[in-house]
Amino acid sequence: xxxxxxxxxxxxxxxxxxxxxxxxxxxxxxxxxxxxxxxxxxxxxxxxxxxxxxxxxxxxxxxxxxxxxxxxxxxxxxxxxxxxxxxxxxxxxxxxxxxxxxxxxxxxxxxxxxxxxxxxxxxxxxxxxxxxxxxxxxxxxxxxxxxxxxxxxxxxxxxxxxxxxxxxxxxxxxxxxxxxxxxxxxxxxxxxxxxxxxxxxxxxxxxxxxxxxxxxxxxxxxxxxxxxxxxxxxxxxxxxxxxxxxxxxxxxxxxxxxxxxxxxxxxxxxx
Amino acid sequence: xxxxxxxxxxxxxxxxxxxxxxxxxxxxxxxxxxxxxxxxxxxxxxxxxxxxxxxxxxxxxxxxxxxxxxxxxxxxxxxxxxxxxxxxxxxxxxxxxxxxxxxxxxxxxxxxxxxxxxxxxxxxxxxxxxxxxxxxxxxxxxxxxxxxxxxxxxxxxxxxxxxxxxxxxxxxxxxxxxxxxxxxxxxxxxxxxxxxxxxxxxxxxxxxxxxxxxxxxxxxxxxxxxxxxxxxxxxxxxxxxxxxxxxxxxxxxxxxxxxxxxxxxxxxxxx
DNA sequence: TAGTGGTCTAGACCACAGC
DNA sequence: CTGTGGTCTAGACCACTAT
Numbered sequence: 001x002x003x004x005x006x007x008x009x010x011x012x013x014x015x016x017x018x019x020x021x022x023x024x025x026x027x028x029x030x031x032x033x034x035x036x037x038x039x040x041x042x043x044x045x046x047x048x049x050x051x052x053x054x055x056x057x058x059x060x061x062x063x064x065x066x067x068x069x070x071x072x073x074x075x076x077x078x079x080x081x082x083x084x085x086x087x088x089x090x091x092x093x094x095x096x097x098x099x100x101x102x103x104x105x106x107x108x109x110x111x112x113x114x115x116x117x118x119x120x121x122x123x124x125x126x127x128x129x130x131x132x133x134x135x136x137x138x139x140x141x142x143x144x145x146x147x148x149x150x151x152x153x154x155x156x157x158x159x160x161x162x163x164x165x166x167x168x169x170x171x172x173x174x175x176x177x178x179x180x181x182x183x184x185x186x187x188x189x190x191x192x193x194x195x196x197x198x199x200x201x202x203x204x205x206x207x208x209x210x211x212x213x214x215x216x217x218x219x220x221x222x223x224x225x226x227x228x229x230x231x232x233x234x235x236x237x238x239x240x241x242x243x244x245x246x247x248x249x250x251x252x253x254x255x256x257x258x259x260x261x262x263x264x265x266x267x268x269x270x271x
Numbered sequence: 272x273x274x275x276x277x278x279x280x281x282x283x284x285x286x287x288x289x290x291x292x293x294x295x296x297x298x299x300x301x302x303x304x305x306x307x308x309x310x311x312x313x314x315x316x317x318x319x320x321x322x323x324x325x326x327x328x329x330x331x332x333x334x335x336x337x338x339x340x341x342x343x344x345x346x347x348x349x350x351x352x353x354x355x356x357x358x359x360x361x362x363x364x365x366x367x368x369x370x371x372x373x374x375x376x377x378x379x380x381x382x383x384x385x386x387x388x389x390x391x392x393x394x395x396x397x398x399x400x401x402x403x404x405x406x407x408x409x410x411x412x413x414x415x416x417x418x419x420x421x422x423x424x425x426x427x428x429x430x431x432x433x434x435x436x437x438x439x440x441x442x443x444x445x446x447x448x449x450x451x452x453x454x455x456x457x458x459x460x461x462x463x464x465x466x467x468x469x470x471x472x473x474x475x476x477x478x479x480x481x482x483x484x485x486x487x488x489x490x491x492x493x494x495x496x497x498x499x500x501x502x503x504x505x506x507x508x509x510x511x512x513x514x515x516x517x518x519x520x521x522x523x524x525x526x527x528x529x530x531x532x533x534x535x536x537x538x539x540x541x542x
Numbered sequence: 543t544a545g546t547g548g549t550c551t552a553g554a555c556c557a558c559a560g561c
Numbered sequence: 562c563t564g565t566g567g568t569c570t571a572g573a574c575c576a577c578t579a580t
Binding site: 027028029063064065066067070084085086087088 | 548549550551552553557558559560
């Protein structure tokens with residue numbers, strides 16, 4: 001009972017009306033994608049439900065399976081459906097969006113909480129957990145530039161994977177000049193109450209400012225796995241530079257977050 | 272001269288070594304995509320150059336055209352190549368990233384410049400141009416919530432398309448309560464020197480704070496056209512709320528930017 | 543007119559999930 | 562075992578670009 005039998009008729013008729021037909025024909029796979037998307041937003045296929053199988057759609061629309069797959073690939077890349085091999089295609093539930101307040105970086109907020117991530121957890125009411133790996137390397141061009149040190153200088157690198165209620169939500173990598181971290185708890189996995197920034201200040205580097213550079217891109221395949229992202233969902237990237245009294249950058253922190261789960265919330269004075 | 276003849280042989284052999292072969296076979300289309308991607312990063316196919324045609328790749332790899340297309344679709348969705356009907360597929364040049372400084376919202380900066388967008392142009396050294404459309408509508412749930420007004424209240428809506436040196440770089444839509452804009456230049460296309468914020472302040476609504484909510488997503492098909500985006504490139508979304516003395520929200524501004532061309536730069540006090 | 547990508551067919555066989 | 566998606570073939574014809 002192909003919805004597209006009419007489309008195919010249009011295609012034949014087009015030869016006769018080639019000049020008048022300025023509006024391009026909508027290809028079959030796109031019509032099917034549009035149709036299925038409409039059924040999803042209308043609620044006919046509720047969130048999380050199984051949509052018809054590829055072979056069923058072949059029957060319903062009267063088109064070949066590659067064309068059906070082409071349509072489903074579109075919806076997959078849009079993040080509308082989630083396909084599982086051997087099981088079927090499901091309407092992808094959209095997670096709730098959390099706001100990450102960036103003014104949490106103020107000294108007051110830092111003293112009140114154990115760290116930015118733990119502070120967000122306290123506000124959001126979820127259980128945080130963090131895996132940490134510490135290593136040392138030579139600063140590359142980019143990190144050296146951001147830390148205002150010579151390329152090749154030894155830096156302490158802290159890789160972290162943050163989880164909320166067990167599910168991975170954020171990747172973060174920090175670089176700190178080794179002359180600041182040497183023989184301190186900053187080279188340990190647990191930096192203690194108040195987080196790394198509290199330790200840095202205790203060591204005499206009073207923080208005056210944070211710079212954050214926010215961008216977005218598609219995830220790498222590694223990020224796709226470790227953050228358990230769906231296809232078609234970009235990540236937010238935040239590069240934060242912590243600047244101490246005297247203007248010295250003391251930490252660079254690269255963060256990667258699912259754009260589907262997080263928004264960044266900045267409060268800026270108009271003065 | 273198929274690179275993949277070996278892959279096909281592997282496939283046959285897999286039947287015999289099914290248990291030992293834990294590592295899944297890499298499908299042909301993925302091998303081809305990986306191969307082409309490697310040629311691009313190695314510089315064998317320089318930025319902007321034409322890559323071999325689909326039929327040529329069919330010959331080279333000894334696979335069918337749909338499989339070649341599958342590989343190219345991957346690279347297209349990654350934003351690695353740019354395909355033009357009738358011409359061929361090109362290595363996509365990556366535009367330079369501009370930083371948009373958000374502290375440009377301070378009163379000093381607003382007085383110095385003609386508006387945030389024009390101010391960025393002055394700093395960046397490019398020629399700005401803006402198309403504006405003004406209309407009126409009833410506030411929907413979201414806008415009403417952000418402006419702290421009743422849903423259905425009449426608002427003034429300003430749609431803008433900003434260009435840098437003629438190429439579209441940013442979409443913006445502002446909503447303002449009609450009781451603020453009525454009979455003012457805010458309902459005209461050109462809001463004059465200092466931009467809309469200067470006019471709002473002149474009318475007695477001294478601005479105290481901006482909230483910015485930053486997210487990211489794949490572009491809609493409309494945005495893809497108007498911002499001339501390549502496939503596989505997400506957009507950054509910024510929702511800004513301008514808050515006047517007394518805590519009243521006076522403007523909501525939704526911005527959409529190419530993530531490939533822009534990063535947002537925030538400066539936050541550590542105090 | 544020749545070469546390019548865009549769409550589509552009608553199959554085939556494989557791998558995975560679940561009963 | 563059955564039904565699901567994953568991969569692949571060998572074509573066909575159309576639309577667009579450039580000459």
